[in-house]
Amino acid sequence: xQTEETFNEQVSKEYVxxxxxxxxxLTETINRDLHAAGKWSYFLSIVGFIGTGLxxxxxxxxxxxxxxxPNKEADIFPFPPVLLGLLYLIMAVVYFFPIxxxxxxxxxIKSAVALKQQQQLAKAFTNLKAHYKTFxxxxxxxLCLYPILIIGMxxxxxxxxxxxxxxxxx
Numbered sequence: 001x002q003t004e005e006t007f008n009e010q011v012s013k014e015y016v017x018x019x020x021x022x023x024x025x026l027t028e029t030i031n032r033d034l035h036a037a038g039k040w041s042y043f044l045s046i047v048g049f050i051g052t053g054l055x056x057x058x059x060x061x062x063x064x065x066x067x068x069x070p071n072k073e074a075d076i077f078p079f080p081p082v083l084l085g086l087l088y089l090i091m092a093v094v095y096f097f098p099i100x101x102x103x104x105x106x107x108x109i110k111s112a113v114a115l116k117q118q119q120q121l122a123k124a125f126t127n128l129k130a131h132y133k134t135f136x137x138x139x140x141x142x143l144c145l146y147p148i149l150i151i152g153m154x155x156x157x158x159x160x161x162x163x164x165x166x167x168x169x170x
Contacts, residue, residue: 026121035113038124042106048099052092059088094138101131 026034063085108124111117 031113034109038106038109038113041102042110045099045103045106048095048102052096052099055088055092055095059085059092061085062088098131098134098138101127101134105131 063082066081066084069081105124105127108120108127112120112124
């Protein structure tokens with residue numbers, strides 16, 4: 001596995017010669033596009049925070065409602081019903097962090113473009129990297145869980161069919 005330094009060194013050796021060594025230039029068009037990206041990421045992060053808040057509210061509501069259900073209705077779940085609300089709360093916590101990184105990116109990029117500050121630009125892209133890295137890890141976890149869940153559902157269906165067939169007289 002390569003680190004960032006070895007990757008950068010490799011790119012430098014392959015593509016950069018003495019004639020092509022230059023600093024990246026942020027033109028007015030790039031600045032305008034970065035500022036627009038900052039506005040849109042700010043909007044998306046606010047919507048994400050609202051969604052996270054709704055997940056927390058749903059998790060608490062489901063936990064409370066499930067706790068007061070009579071035992072007959074609660075037996076339809078193969079697990080304690082309060083765990084459903086806990087699942088919502090866990091999802092909200094996991095979802096909060098990438099949204100926080102996106103919010104920080106939006107604030108930093110708007111500040112960097114408006115004030116022409118290199119440090120703010122670096123901070124913005126560090127938060128953008130963290131945003132994508134966090135969502136990437138979440139995606140890897142889900143991609144690993146899907147085959148397990150599919151196999152579990154198929155096995156559940158097979159065993160349910162076998163169990164149901166035993167009760168039918170031949």
